[in-house]
Amino acid sequence: MTTAHNLRPLITTVFVPSAIFGIGQGAGAPVIALLARDLGASVPVAGVIVALVGLGAVLGDLPAGRIVATFGERRAIIGGSTLGAIGVLLSLLAWNPIALAVGAVLTGFSTAVWGLARQSYLAEVVPIGMRARAMATFALMWRLGFFVGPFLGAAVIVAFGIRGGFAIQLVGVVLSGALMARVPDPPRESGAAVPTVTTLPQILRRHRRLLSTLGTGSLLMGAARASREAVLPLWADHIGVDAAAVSVLFGIGAAVDLLCSYPAGYLMDRYGRRFIAVPSLVVIGVAFVLLPFARDLVTLGAISILLGIGNGLGNGVIMTLGADVAPPATRAEFLAAWRLTHDTGMFTGPLAVGALAAVVPLGLAVVGIGLVSGAGAAVMYRYIPVYSPWPRPPVQEDVAREAVPPNAAAVPEPR
Template sequence: MTSGNTSSTQRPGARPGVTLGLRQNLAQFMLLVAVNALVGGTLGQERTVLPLLADQVFHLDLYTSALTYILAFGLAKAGTNYFAGTLSDRYGRKPVLVTGWFIAIPVPLLLILGPSWGWIVAANVILGISQGLTWSTTVMMKMDLVGPSRRGLAMGLNEAAGYLGVAATALATGYIAANYGLRPGPFLLGAAYIALGLGLSVLSVKETHHHAQLEAANHTVAHPSARADLSNRQVFTLTSFRDKSLSSVSQAGMVNNLNDGLAWGLFPVLFASAGLSIERIGILAAVYPAVWGAGQLVTGALSDRYGRKPLIVGGMLVQAVALGMVALGQDFGIWLAAAVLLGAGTAMVYPTLLAAIGDVAHPAWRARSVGIYRLWRDGGFAVGALIAGILADAYGIPAAVAVVGAVTVLSGILVAVRMRDTDHKPAL
């Protein structure tokens, strides 16, 4: 069993002075929290504005066409997540993080200047690649720093920062769009985030790969699947299919982001069709990730104390209830309550899924397993865009939301039946 206590024990060749633990690495950890808030803000610049841009500027009539940007984003981010884990093991975490920020530089320009919808889709391909590199590495670096004992808390802080960044920016861009137009104002904020994130990552962020090496040196194996010497193919099949816990987490992550893709792409259109103002749409677009982000400050630590499985199952079912309220609702009050509930359910699930991956995966291939989980999870954006678009075109947005809610219930049941609850003080 790996001890929950931090350790300064060095293996041969390890860097002197390297220790594991949140308190021991607090300054660097909090810097990474700030960096991930900027990563989230870079995504948040789109949450309120892009669905309205598709409708009001480019006049895309079919929901499936309007959701192409989420499909492009999801596919690009999902694929990049896989490579982010492999690259960070090979070259280190910091080079991957910095590269992700460099790749994001043209995104605001494409969103501001794009004369056709194809430019917007291209911007989202680039944004997906950037997010796959930057968000994945901030997750890995925090896992590296804290070690095994407070992993849920670390993931809660990481994801809270990211999604509070999404929420604050969605709210800010809604205000900017309402007062100054859909372009260019909202995307100038995104450009500022990219400049600041790149500067901090280059000048202040330190490499953390040696922390993972220290943990691996003191790691004992409880069962054969957790041994250190697994190939990329073995890690992929274990995370995706063979291990009951890892594969349950992967499918739940995909369904969770299917819900998020639906909320991102169709909720603003639904709210606008009901006559809500841009300001109110911005509020609804911000409340969901705000509750999601703030809630993770609590739920990550709760999963350390009470285990991962109860929060995952409960969170998926809460999300399903919220989606039912969106499908049946017809006014701002009901949708506001649904946004709060959807954010709460997602907060229960999101950091807990990442922590569960960290519990089971060996430190030697944990970054690859996280990348594979995030491949499946962010593939949910693409699946959600396709399913939601096709169903909304055929039967309307409320029907699409109801179907996705039913899928979410099934996902929660699958976790309840199949997943072994990982030890909140990881035992591999």
């Protein structure tokens, strides 16, 4: 029987680099808007520049699958790290808002390529019985780094100024890329040994039913999870809670998020993906619906903890589902399309909050995002058993990794 001991070889090659990468992103993220303002950008323009990181990730999802399939995980990581270093360096040296915006797009683009290469690597080397734990640990280490990054960045900013956050991010990108680039590409399954020239449009057509059903659940989960980063500060400002207190609430929520992350992976491996995905979205949805009733710091803190629980429970769900349903012959290309669904939700969720708040009271906008989360839970409940059934057919644990994709017996895809 597989035990957690088997994940130890991944500590220095995947998990530690993920934490270092997260530290860099955590250090750089808070200073983008501040540097944009220092360079003369208005508040709305500064907000757009921050959003360009997410847009870059969406744009990066489009070619990432072909890049990984063509060059392999190792070279994709080297290329992604190089592009990311250029983007961060451009941000570090930015002389006007346009240069900073270009750096933000390049950084997001490289993150998409780097992330897909890591996910594809884990999908290849980790047995299906431990897949959720591996994906959850990978995501956990990134979140841990992102949690630590702002504190480390703050210390450097005090010493060297606002651009110090980007200096930490540059070191994180280069160091994490160098660590993971030491690992050779994994041997391919026999089903994936023949080179393919599958394009993203072909993947979208071939898997249109899966992507329009389960993929919709992935999109809605991305929108719900990203929206919390916009909703909580907006509501705090609405009820008069100051920025410092909001930062503390975010820290508390992030800590709870981390505590829930690894148990979520263990429970997914033991009881299936739906066992975690649906409660995660339900908890987030309930938190959003309750948020308009928060009238002071204590009740807002309780909502922040609830959001942290919901987000932590969903740690690794999207990556695990993608690895479950990805066909080995076109794994990287499919994972690019799969990541596109979630990243699109991550990008559009906060924008939807702003758009709703512009036409209806903020409380109604928050409840609307809660309904989006509930819709995502319903979609996941309906379609996870169709594409990632649990318990899985016995043949898939051993034979599938040599001969057939894990989902081959259960997911007839339309052609």
